[in-house]
Amino acid sequence: MSGHKAWVVGMVAAAWVVLCAPASFAPPFFFESFDGVEAPALPDGWAQMQITGAGGEWSTSTSAGDGDDPYSGSNCGRFNSASVAPGVQWRLYRTAGADLSSIPSTVALRFWMYHSPTVNEYNDLLQPIASFDGGSTWYAVSDWVSRWSPTTGWKQHIINADFLSGYSDVRLGFTGLAGGSADIFIDDIELANALAGCSPNVGTIGTKVALVGTGFGDVPGKLAFYGTKTKPPFTVTSWTNTRIEFVMAKKCVATEYEVVVHPKVGPSVSMSAYFTVQPPMFFTIDPDTASIGDTITVNGIYFGTKAGKISLVSNAGPKPVRKSCKPVTWVMDNATNTGSATFLVPKGVLPGAYDLVISNDIGTATSVGGLTVE
Numbered sequence: 340m341s342g343h344k345a346w347v348v349g350m351v352a353a354a355w356v357v358l359c360a361p362a363s364f365a366p367p368f369f370f371e372s373f374d375g376v377e378a379p380a381l382p383d384g385w386a387q388m389q390i391t392g393a394g395g396e397w398s399t400s401t402s403a404g405d406g407d408d409p410y411s412g413s414n415c416g417r418f419n420s421a422s423v424a425p426g427v428q429w430r431l432y433r434t435a436g437a438d439l440s441s442i443p444s445t446v447a448l449r450f451w452m453y454h455s456p457t458v459n460e461y462n463d464l465l466q467p468i469a470s471f472d473g474g475s476t477w478y479a480v481s482d483w484v485s486r487w488s489p490t491t492g493w494k495q496h497i498i499n500a501d502f503l504s505g506y507s508d509v510r511l512g513f514t515g516l517a518g519g520s521a522d523i524f525i526d527d528i529e530l531a532n533a534l535a536g537c538s539p540n541v542g543t544i545g546t547k548v549a550l551v552g553t554g555f556g557d558v559p560g561k562l563a564f565y566g567t568k569t570k571p572p573f574t575v576t577s578w579t580n581t582r583i584e585f586v587m588a589k590k591c592v593a594t595e596y597e598v599v600v601h602p603k604v605g606p607s608v609s610m611s612a613y614f615t616v617q618p619p620m621f622f623t624i625d626p627d628t629a630s631i632g633d634t635i636t637v638n639g640i641y642f643g644t645k646a647g648k649i650s651l652v653s654n655a656g657p658k659p660v661r662k663s664c665k666p667v668t669w670v671m672d673n674a675t676n677t678g679s680a681t682f683l684v685p686k687g688v689l690p691g692a693y694d695l696v697i698s699n700d701i702g703t704a705t706s707v708g709g710l711t712v713e
């Protein structure tokens with residue numbers, strides 16, 4: 340018996356809504372936005388019941404907190420924990436199940452919750468619960484989540500729900516425990532196959548990335564990036580059911596991409612997997628004062644494994660002067676993204692302060708006045 344099974348809570352049973360995710364993303368196993376009904380009605384497939392005390396109510400709401408918008412669309416879910424006696428517990432639950440039988444071991448529950456600094460952390464709690472026996476037995480998916488937070492706003496909670504994997508009738512619920520301080524609001528609830536993420540999750544050309552998770556399949560499927568029209572080129576170097584390794588290959592847009600695994604068989608995996616492509620950044624220029632012919636070492640990050648360009652730029656005179664400096668060396672550790680480049684201060688450069696500009700196929704970094712030529 341797992342720890343979850345020790346925390347049995349109490350009972351219940353009809354339509355299952357899986358909303359469409361954007362094109363080319365496989366939908367999660369379950370998704371609820373609370374939109375598409377007129378507040379305060381609950382969407383189809385949800386019911387509620389009293390656990391402790393009276394006056395509790397789950398509903399949909401067109402606003403969160405002090406007039407803030409729902410996280411998504413027109414509605415969010417609401418428990419009236421501000422207006423009932425402290426201690427009142429009310430359960431919101433699904434009356435039909437999601438099929439997680441194809442998930443071998445890893446399930447994540449993610450949902451958005453509205454937080455505010457009203458009163459203290461012991462007020463107004465929420466507990467995600469689940470049943471896989473048709474609603475007879477409910478298990479806690481996590482400890483109680485506090486509505487209280489030092490800052491106001493929506494926050495996503497991602498909770499390991501591996502114990503639900505393999506079951507064909509997984510019903511989700513939330514128990515609200517009133518503290519009498521502020522209402523509880525939730526939105527965009529998902530049950531999805533989980534991906535632990537990319538390591539590293541930031542890089543450039545040549546960065547070697549490991550994607551760890553499960554359900555990728557033993558036979559290679561497809562790895563895809565989403566975020567721009569132009570997808571960053573990459574090369575998959577190894578593929579197992581739990582780990583995919585790839586190397587960023589060529590020029591692409593510097594931005595954040597969502598990484599999605601499309602297994603040969605079975606649903607896509609896309610939990611929290613983002614990879615950001617970055618232009619180069621400086622750490623140090625050594626030395627930062629030098630004479631013609633001296634070797635300068637530029638240390639930084641995201642230089643890429645393919646040599647880029649270095650130049651010295653002066654805007655001191657009537658016309659900008661740009662002097663190209665051929666790199667002597669150019670290296671980057673493809674696991675940590677740290678690297679360095681060296682060059683010689685070229686002949687014909689007049690004394691003065693120069694901007695040091697380093698660029699690769701992703702972007703450019705400029706250290707203003709970074710090198711003084713004596």
Ligand SMILES: [Ca+2]
Pocket residue numbers: 372373374409410411412413414415526527
């Ligand atoms: Ca919504």
